[in-house]
Amino acid sequence: MAVTVDLLVWGKWKQNWPLGSVKSLSSSIPRAAAEIEDLIATTQADWLLFWDPLLGEPDVELVAALVQERADAWHSGLCFGLAGEPEEHDYIHPIWPLALDADASIDSVSWRLTLSALLVKTDVLRTLGGLDAAFEGTTGAGLELGRRMIDRGAVVMHTPRLVNGRGSLSDRLSEHDRFVFLRRVFGRKWVRYAALRRSMAHFRPLKVRSALRSSAAATSATKRPGSADQVVTRDSVTSPENPTITVVLPTLGRYELLRPVLEQLRKQTLPAQQVVVVDQNDVDKRDHAIYEEFADLNLEVIFQVERGQWLARNAAVEQATGEWIAFVDDDSEVGPDFLEQHLEGLHRYDADLSTGASLAVIGAPIPENYAFFRVADQWDSGNGMCHRSLFERFGLFDQQFDRQRRGDAEFGLRVQLGGCLVIHNPHAIRVHLKAQEGGLRTFGSLDGFRHRDRTSPLPLPSMVYYTKRYHSKRQVREDLMIGLSQAIVPYELKRRASPRQWMGFVAGEAVHVPSTVKRVRASLRIADEMVEDGPRIPKL
Structure with missing residues (x-):
């Protein structure tokens, strides 16, 4: 059965639309929000295309092709000058990976969508709600919708193809809408902090004060669409038969923790064809007996005198023979379906890189969004998997990070900005023991x-x-x-x-x-x- 797409136009439309029905939307966001709410309750269309008629006619063949690809929502927001908006994001969460924008000329993960060119699954809006009526303009309403979708499990991607790279500048984000967005996304204390910083940066305290008041009134009077406990999900899929997997496992000063990890890898429902352990212990402290004990794991051991976690992982990847490469640390505990879950999640989302849920025994509380599939906002080299070809495309790990931190964050960001999809898999779980000795603790750091x-x-x-x-x-x-x-x-x-x-x-x-x-x-x-x-x- 052919996929149907309803066309939602910001204005009048006289041309034929062969993929579904056509509806004109009001220029008023509160009225348009009500119109969309009515539409998603009644339409039979699989997808909705929001469109500005000033862009001309949408490419029907392209739209029909995009609905078969991996995103839940496609848009051309970066072609409309939305990169970096709103700037106050920098004051609150300055290096959040999903706040960085790839080049507008490539397909990439981005929540900074425009309502002038947005193709979205109808079921996503049914689950998460439509436009937020607290906004005055389409720019703010689009940014909030994009952020809500990516925060709650939808795969949201920018593509210049939707507008053939044309685009234009979006309407300026009003002061009122700026603070409505901040109130919807961040906590009260962060909104006040952002207001203070904006007043200092732009010397407009009266405008900021007025926007704080109007946004507070608007968000109090209007409930944010959807429910905070509703997330976008996808059905599980069947992974390819007989995949070949290499597990990369560096170790330093933790033989007592390494043995349980190897035992857990021995019991995997989807066995690895190769486990590469990179041992950086002092020569006189090496325990060869432990490797003889687990010879049935197709264990290969690389002994390194020079120390560095990225030096170790790079050596293991170079020696890997599997088409899929999984990563785990020596202070981890994993379940018997660890490898199977990673592989299934990669295929379920047609993703390029997977990171699992790492549950730490000490440190920060476990975030609520660890509980569902979503676009990942960090990659964890102690709990991840990808296809070998990803390293052929982007290179190995940056060894500038050896004996220090953020090397896995850099690789994840490099891949993301290259147009790839990094997915968080809640079913690929490891318990991170946060051992107080060995590993990076050898070099003295608890965190960055x-x-x-x-x-x-x-x-x-x-x-x-x-x-x-x-x-x-x-x-x-x-x-x-x-x-x-x-x-x-x-x-x-x-x-x-x-x-x-x-x-x-x-x-x-x-x-x-x-x-x-x-x-x-x-x-x-x-x-x-x-x-x-x-x-x-x-x-x-």
Whole structure:
């Protein structure tokens, strides 16, 4: 049966539309929101195409092709100048991977959609709701809809093909709509913080104050469409028969944890054809007996004298013989269907890279969005899988990150900005034991902004190297400010500390301000040298 697509036009339309019905939408967002709500309750169409008639006629053949591809929503928002909007996102979540935009000339994951050219599954709007009537203009309403969709499990992608690369500038985001968006997406304290920063940056405190009031009234009077517990889902699929999988497993100082991981890999419902362990322990401390014990795993061991987690993983990928490559760490516990779930999720979403749910035993609380499939906002090298061809296309891991952090984040972002789909799989679960010894703990860091040595550069230089490679100066600055302020709290209370505890930690940190400034300057200097040296990404 042919897929049907209803055409929703912002204005009048006289041309024939062969894929479905045609409906004209009101230019008023509240009225258009009501019209769309009525439509999705009654239409039999599989998809809806929102369209600005000033763009001419949509390409019928292209629309018919796009509905067969992997996204739940296609749009051309980046062709309409929406990259980076709203700018206040930088003050709140400056280096969130999904806040970065790929080049507008390629297909890529992006929630910054335009309602002038949007092709979306009808069921997605039935599940998550249509337009938010609290907005005044289409720009703000489109941004909020895109963010709501990607936050709740929909695959939302930009494509220049929908408008043949033409596009135009969208209507300016009004001050009112800017703060409606912020209120819908972020918490109250972050909205107030963004208002303060915007007032300081643009010298318009009265406009900001007025927008705060009007947006508060609008969001109080109008419920955000959909329900927070509703998410977009897809049916499971059958994975290809007899896939070949290589597991990459680096280890350092954790033999007591390595044995249980190998035992769990032995019991997989979808066995790996090869397990490559990269052992970076001191020569006199190597335990060869453990590898003899698990010889039935098709175990291959690479002993390395030089230490570095990306050096290790790159060596393992180079030696891998499987068409699929899975990654797990030595301080992990995985279930018997770990590999099977990763592979199924990749095929269910036609994704390029998979990351699973890593449940930490200490540190920050487990986010609610770990519970459902969605576009991933980070990639975890301790719980992931991809096809070997991904490394052939993008290169291996950047060895500038060796003995430091954000190397897996960089690879995930590199792949995302290259137009690929990275998916979070809630069924591919590992328990991250966060071992206090071995691994990266060997080099002294608890995380990027917390180090056991109070004289070492702060944050780890690789943290700044990562942001300087991909982010604006403002994003680098804001990430540094937020990271340093949050690092005042001990790792065990990360995102858990009460206001009273915060006050105590701030008071205690005051005496360290001079040394902290010195450490930050050292980190920035080293990061600049790393940027100047450039990435060290071997080819496969």
